[in-house]
Amino acid sequence: MDHGIRAANERIAAGESVGDALRLDGNAAAGILSELFVPDLTAARATCAGCGATRAVGALLVYAHGMGTVVRCPSCDAVVLCVTRTATQVWLDPTGVRRIMIAAAALPA
Amino acid sequence: MRPIAWRLATVADLVSETARARTLVLDVPGWPGHRAGQHVDVRLTAEDGYQAQRSYSIASAPEDARVVLTVERLDDGEVSPYLTDELRVGDRLELRGPIGGYFVWDVAIGGPLLLVGGGSGIVPLMAMLRHRAAALGSAEADARHHIPARLLYSSRRWDEVIYRDELARLVEDDPTLEVTLTLTREPPRGWTGFRRRIDRMMLAEVAWPPAERPKVFVCGPTLLVEAVAAAFVELGHDPARVKTERFGPTGGPA
Amino acid sequence: MTSPFSRGFRGRPRSAAAAGRLPPGQYETRDFPVLSAGPTPRVSLEAWDFSLRGPGGQTARWTWDEFQALPREPVTADIHCVTKWSKLGTLWEGVSVDTLLAEAAARGVKPAPYVLAGCDGGYTTNLPLADVTGGKAWVALSYGGEPLAPEHGGPARLLVPHLYFWKSAKWVRQLHFQERDQPGFWESHGYHNYGDPWREQRYAGDE
Numbered sequence: 268m269d270h271g272i273r274a275a276n277e278r279i280a281a282g283e284s285v286g287d288a289l290r291l292d293g294n295a296a297a298g299i300l301s302e303l304f305v306p307d308l309t310a311a312r313a314t315c316a317g318c319g320a321t322r323a324v325g326a327l328l329v330y331a332h333g334m335g336t337v338v339r340c341p342s343c344d345a346v347v348l349c350v351t352r353t354a355t356q357v358w359l360d361p362t363g364v365r366r367i368m369i370a371a372a373a374l375p376a
Numbered sequence: 377m378r379p380i381a382w383r384l385a386t387v388a389d390l391v392s393e394t395a396r397a398r399t400l401v402l403d404v405p406g407w408p409g410h411r412a413g414q415h416v417d418v419r420l421t422a423e424d425g426y427q428a429q430r431s432y433s434i435a436s437a438p439e440d441a442r443v444v445l446t447v448e449r450l451d452d453g454e455v456s457p458y459l460t461d462e463l464r465v466g467d468r469l470e471l472r473g474p475i476g477g478y479f480v481w482d483v484a485i486g487g488p489l490l491l492v493g494g495g496s497g498i499v500p501l502m503a504m505l506r507h508r509a510a511a512l513g514s515a516e517a518d519a520r521h522h523i524p525a526r527l528l529y530s531s532r533r534w535d536e537v538i539y540r541d542e543l544a545r546l547v548e549d550d551p552t553l554e555v556t557l558t559l560t561r562e563p564p565r566g567w568t569g570f571r572r573r574i575d576r577m578m579l580a581e582v583a584w585p586p587a588e589r590p591k592v593f594v595c596g597p598t599l600l601v602e603a604v605a606a607a608f609v610e611l612g613h614d615p616a617r618v619k620t621e622r623f624g625p626t627g628g629p630a
Numbered sequence: 631m632t633s634p635f636s637r638g639f640r641g642r643p644r645s646a647a648a649a650g651r652l653p654p655g656q657y658e659t660r661d662f663p664v665l666s667a668g669p670t671p672r673v674s675l676e677a678w679d680f681s682l683r684g685p686g687g688q689t690a691r692w693t694w695d696e697f698q699a700l701p702r703e704p705v706t707a708d709i710h711c712v713t714k715w716s717k718l719g720t721l722w723e724g725v726s727v728d729t730l731l732a733e734a735a736a737r738g739v740k741p742a743p744y745v746l747a748g749c750d751g752g753y754t755t756n757l758p759l760a761d762v763t764g765g766k767a768w769v770a771l772s773y774g775g776e777p778l779a780p781e782h783g784g785p786a787r788l789l790v791p792h793l794y795f796w797k798s799a800k801w802v803r804q805l806h807f808q809e810r811d812q813p814g815f816w817e818s819h820g821y822h823n824y825g826d827p828w829r830e831q832r833y834a835g836d837e
Contacts, residue, residue, distance in 0.1 A: 286670035286781040288598050288625035295622070296433065297476045298417045301380045307477030325478025325619070332665040333713030334796065335819060339668060344751075346668075351820040353833035358820040373477065384634065402712075420636040427633065428641050454642050462638045470633055 289332065293325035296336050299350050300324075303359060306373045313363040317345030324367070338363075382419065383407075385469045390441065393468065397448040397538050398460040399435065402469065404443045406456065412503040413480035413593070413621075416443065416473035420455060430455045433499040433595075434474065434477075435619075437506035438482070443591055446538060447498040479621045481593060483511045487523035490583055492574065492604050494530040497596025497623055498538050501527060505553070509546060520552040526581045527554070530574050530600065532561040556582050574600065576607040579594040587614040591619075598622040644742075651708055652716055653827035659715040664781045667815065671750035671801050678785060680769065683733040683806045685742040690734035694785070697769075700733070701727045705768055707791035709798070710827040721775065722789055724768035726806070731763065743805040746814060747788050750801040755814035756823070757790065757797060759807070766792055769802060794825040794832070 293309045300308045309325035320342040327347055330337040335351035341364070347363040377531045389401035412434075419429045432548045436444035437626045439452065447526040463469070481489065489508065491501040505525065512519045543555050558570035570578055581621060584590045596605045609620045642657070652658060670672055681691040692700070703721040731741055745757045761767065770789040777786030783800030790797045796816050817823050823833040831837065 270731050280785070284670040284672075284780050285625070286664055286666050287662060289666065290602075290669065292478050292599050292620055294415070294479050295431070297415075297478075298380075298472075301475055305378075307475075309479075311479035323478050325476070326643070330668055332663070332780070333711070334665060334816060335384045337667045346640060349819055351816075351833070353820045355833075356820065360819055366732075372511060420639045420641070421631060421633040422639050422641050423635055428639075456817070458636070458639050464637075467637055468634060469636070503774050 271374075289330070291324065291329040293327045293329060294339065295329045295331050295352070296327075296338055297306060297338050299321070299352075299357075303350075303357065305375055306369050308367070310373060311369040313347060313367045313368050315340040315343065315345060315347055316363050317347075318343035318366040319365070365371070380472055380475075382470050383472050385443065387465050387467045387469060387497075387626055389465060390463065390465055392448060392478060393538050394536050394538065396460070396575045397446055400445045400447065400459065400463065401467075402443045402445065404471070406445055406513045408536075409445075409479075410438055410473070410474035411439060411480040411482055411498045412507040413457060414474035416445065416471045416499070417471040417475060418455070419472075420457070420458060421470070428455050431449060431475070432484070433503070435499045435502055436601075437476070437503055437510045439507065439510040446496070446499045446502075454532075461531075470473070479593065479595070479619050481591065482507060483519075485591060488584050488588055488590040489523060489525040490592045491525065491527045492529075492579070492592070492594045492596075494574070494596030495532075496538070496599040497594075497600070497621070498529055500595055500621060501529075501593060502539050502542075505543075505546060508523075509550065513550075516612045524537065524552045525554070526556070526582060526584070527601075528558070528574065528578070530558045530560060530596070533559060574604055576608075576610060579607050580628040583608070583611070583613075586587045586614070589614070589617065592617055593619050593621075596623055598624055639703065650696075651718055653710055654830045656710055656714055656716040656827065661715075661762050662717060662720075662782065663711070663713075663715060665713065666781070666800075667712070667753060668751045673750055673801075675783070678770050680786065681804045682730055682739050683804060684728070684734075684739040685807055685809050688732075688737070688739045690737040690739045697725065697771075697786070701729055702771070703768075704742065705770070705789065705791075707789070709791050709795050712794045712796060712821065712825070712832050713826075720791075721773070722770045723772040724770035724786075724789055724819060726765065727762045727767040727769065728765065730769065730805070731781070740807075742809050744808045744811040746806045746808060746812050747799040748804040748806060749799050750803055751801055753801065753815050755788075755797050755799045756812055756817060757793070758811075761790060761793065762805070770798075770834055790829060792826075794822075799824055 297309045314321045328339045338348040349360040351358045385402040388403045391399040415431045415433045423428050432445045447459045450457045450489040465538045493501045563571045601620045675694040680693045683689045709720045710716045768789045788802045790798040
């Protein structure tokens, strides 16, 4: 999935936007999240602090084009997680998450 | 080594799938194994230190000892043309993985298994079908009937259908697997199959009804995935059982 | 571990030349990449408005039709994204923030030392007053001779080309003048508070 940010090849139907076609999902955040968390987070369930909806992190929407990885709730569009990488640090803003629930089987033995 | 650590893979073989898609067979020392549906991150470094990184779904079944990727060239892509046109056997590739635990399937999860893909979205779905064939192929004949599988695959043209021949062979060998293609641009002469983008009517025809509670996986360009996922919900399928992987704007239109 | 070179990989053409027009670390692109932190907002022009708000709460507001009636000027600018691409000689048309401030003053809105731009979708960015006045900033309505497309911030975006392009907030609806500097979205997530490309102020802590 070459994350090309140019949409030249895609036919956009009426009412849709080039920007919307760039949207990804939690799978696209799996890489950066696996640098920060030992168990895979995409299978974990997260509760949105904005609206209370609970979903697998893999089912959240991800906007990830260069400046950072912005993970949003599909129900209310609030930012659930935001991960940015500066020259010397990785910033994780978790304030959009009320809680994350990880299956015990997913934790390291 | 933890999956997240970068490793150096060696290109063992290259196979042309279609005019735009090429399969990379990689030897990855210390590969921890993977599940069907997971991906790897590939990182390229130019001589001046410039780096580019992309994710590619693993095409091989977990039963395969090698890590196999299938990459489709995007005309204005930065990384894919290098992988499809420049890379040679013997070259090294930095990669890390396997990554992802949401968009995964193995036979233990059960079925019925319903796969919907567009363009290069077929890659992780193929890993699932290859795993299913490897895991159930030699099992008692019953096993396959308990986990029937259907694939609906959208491509632009007949010669852009990735894994076309292998899919035909899988179907021939396995009456519990159904593959339906839809071609959205010029179908070949005599084509009697679907010839339009996947829509709710097509899904209603091809899919099991919600009462069968199929495990659904949808992968491909973002707009196709979102339209198909929405259609499944409209048809009454439980959203929690419809898993999606968006590939962004590219990877072939619906 | 230093990464080994990928034989034969060059990446996108990266000309560091362009005779001093490229800030450090930037390369020129002919495309116009779309970067978004969220979904593309959709607002009807009937519902759209733009406001300038002073520190005391005084507000000057324009509907779309009223905004169309304001004097516009063409702008040719080099734009620099913190993700390292630069696009030279881009053509815009917009209403200067100086014009907006003058119009707002007539309605009793006084500026203040800091600005927080607010946008549809919730995006924010902050700037000093001095960086949006004196012919340095516009509310842009068209790009390349066409009405501004939604994915590039249409119907209206802020345009502040002398700073990294994340400051040129897409889908802008409000400029709020404040006594205190308030970091916006990216400034709160590790990016530099000011963002001068010529001093390569990309991240918090960069000099």
